[in-house]
Amino acid sequence: MPASDTEPGDGAAPPPALGYPTERTCPFSPPPEFARLREQPGLPAVEALEGGRPWLVTRYADARAVLGSPAFSARFDTPGFPLMSPSDVQQRDDRTESLIRTDDPEHLRQRRRLTRDFTVKRIAALRPEIQGVVDGALDELLAHDGSADLIATVALPIPSRVICLLLGVPYADHGFFQRAAARALAGDSSPDEVRTALGELGDYLAALVREKVRDPQDDILSRLATAYLVPGEIDEREMVTIAMTLLVAGFETTGNMIGLGTALFLTHPEQRALFTAGDEQLQRNAVEELLRYLSIAHHPRQFAATEDVTVGGHTVRAGEGVLISLPAVNRDADAFDDPDTFDITRPAQQHLAFSYGTHQCLGQALARMELLLYFRTLFARVPSLRLLDAPEDFDLKQRSRAHGFRSLSVAWQEDAR
Amino acid sequence: MRITIDQDRCVGAGQCVLVGPDLFDQRDEDGVAFVLTDGPEGAAGGPGEEHRAAAEEAARVCPAAAITVAGTER
Numbered sequence: 001m002p003a004s005d006t007e008p009g010d011g012a013a014p015p016p017a018l019g020y021p022t023e024r025t026c027p028f029s030p031p032p033e034f035a036r037l038r039e040q041p042g043l044p045a046v047e048a049l050e051g052g053r054p055w056l057v058t059r060y061a062d063a064r065a066v067l068g069s070p071a072f073s074a075r076f077d078t079p080g081f082p083l084m085s086p087s088d089v090q091q092r093d094d095r096t097e098s099l100i101r102t103d104d105p106e107h108l109r110q111r112r113r114l115t116r117d118f119t120v121k122r123i124a125a126l127r128p129e130i131q132g133v134v135d136g137a138l139d140e141l142l143a144h145d146g147s148a149d150l151i152a153t154v155a156l157p158i159p160s161r162v163i164c165l166l167l168g169v170p171y172a173d174h175g176f177f178q179r180a181a182a183r184a185l186a187g188d189s190s191p192d193e194v195r196t197a198l199g200e201l202g203d204y205l206a207a208l209v210r211e212k213v214r215d216p217q218d219d220i221l222s223r224l225a226t227a228y229l230v231p232g233e234i235d236e237r238e239m240v241t242i243a244m245t246l247l248v249a250g251f252e253t254t255g256n257m258i259g260l261g262t263a264l265f266l267t268h269p270e271q272r273a274l275f276t277a278g279d280e281q282l283q284r285n286a287v288e289e290l291l292r293y294l295s296i297a298h299h300p301r302q303f304a305a306t307e308d309v310t311v312g313g314h315t316v317r318a319g320e321g322v323l324i325s326l327p328a329v330n331r332d333a334d335a336f337d338d339p340d341t342f343d344i345t346r347p348a349q350q351h352l353a354f355s356y357g358t359h360q361c362l363g364q365a366l367a368r369m370e371l372l373l374y375f376r377t378l379f380a381r382v383p384s385l386r387l388l389d390a391p392e393d394f395d396l397k398q399r400s401r402a403h404g405f406r407s408l409s410v411a412w413q414e415d416a417r
Numbered sequence: 418m419r420i421t422i423d424q425d426r427c428v429g430a431g432q433c434v435l436v437g438p439d440l441f442d443q444r445d446e447d448g449v450a451f452v453l454t455d456g457p458e459g460a461a462g463g464p465g466e467e468h469r470a471a472a473e474e475a476a477r478v479c480p481a482a483a484i485t486v487a488g489t490e491r
Contacts, residue, residue: 116429120431120438357481
C-alpha cells in the first residue's frame, strides 16, 4: 500500500521538525507561522523537549476530532507523550497527579468532585459578590492619579480576589502566590525554578488545608477537605494539587483576558461602542468573541495516541504525540468567517478557547461572569480610559504558558468616578 | 423534538445551560446536566420547534458530545 502523500516513503529522510511557533508580530494574534501551517495538508512535526516529534494540529475540525477522541491520552506516562516546557519535565519527574494529566474514566470521577462549585447556576448566584470585587478593583484604579498599571491594579486583583473568596484562601497572601505562579508558568524558568516555585506554593496550601480540616469554613477547600480528605478518599498531596490547580487556573488566565481584552477594545473603538450600547445578550456574545480572538492558552494541548488514528488526512500512530494550538484553531476560516477580524456580533460560542472534550475548562462559567461584569462596569465607570503605549511598545509576557501582559499603562480623565 | 443527555459522558461544563437555559440545567451535587422536564421537554412530544436552534447549538458546543436531538442529523 502506498504511503500517504504526507508521510515520507521508505528510505526518505523525515522533513526537519519545526520549533513550536512562539514569535508574535501582533499582541492580540497567534504567531503568523500557524496560519501558514494550517494551509498545509497533513500535520507538521514539531520539536519537543522530550517525547519524539509530535504532530501539530492547527485546524478547528482536526482539533475537535482529537480533543473528543478517547484514543488520545493526556497522561505524562503514556508512550510518546510530548514534553514541551521545563514545567512539563518537572511535573513528569515529580509524578504530579493533576486532573489535566489524567484520562477517563478516572479523570471524570475526579472532576465530578469539583464540578458542583462551578455550575452555571452556582456562578450566577455569586454575581453580586463578583460585582462587588469588580467595583472594589475599579475604586482602587480610580484612586490613582489619572494613570496606572491595569495589570497590577485590576487585571490580577479581580480574579485573585474572586478565587480566594471561593476557595477560602486569604487574599492578603496574593503577592506570594501570584509571584510563585508566575515563576512556575514562565517559559524561561528552569525545571529547578519551577520545582522551587511549586514547592513553596504546595507548602503554603498544605498548611492552609490542615487549617480547613481543623476549622472548616464555608468555602471550596473546606468542603473538599471534609468530603474527601478527612474520610481518606484522597491524601493530602492530592488535595494540595487540586487546591493549586484551582487557585492558579483561577487568576492567571482571567487576568490575562482582562488585560488583553481591555487593550483590544481600546484599539477597536467601534467594537467598544457596540459593546457599551448593547444589551446583556450582545455583551455575553462579546465575551465569547474575546475568548475566541485572544485565546490566551498559548501552550499547546498535549496528547499521545494510544491507537492509530487518522487526523486531517494524516495517520497518527499509537505512541506518537499530538499538540493542539488553541489560538491557531480559533482563527481557522473553515470555522469562523473572516477569523482575523474582532467582531463582537459574530456567532462565536463554538470557539475552543476553553478547549474541548473531557478536559474542557472547569471554571469557564466563572471566567465568563468575571469578564462580563468587568467590561460592563469598566466602560460605564471609566469612559475616558485610554492606552498610554502604542501596541508595538506593549509589555507582553515572553514564552509564557498563557499569553498576556506583564503590565499595561492606562490613563483616564481625572473627573472620572 | 426529543432531547437526550448521556449523563455518563457529561463533564459538567455547563455549555448547554448557557445556550439553552429553558431546556437544560445542572445537578447541584455534581454539575451533571439534565433536560428540564418542567420546561418545554415536559410538554407532550417534547419541546416545540421554536427550541430547535437552541437544542442543536447545545448539542454542537457540548464538549462531551453527550446531547442528542432526535429527528436531526448529527
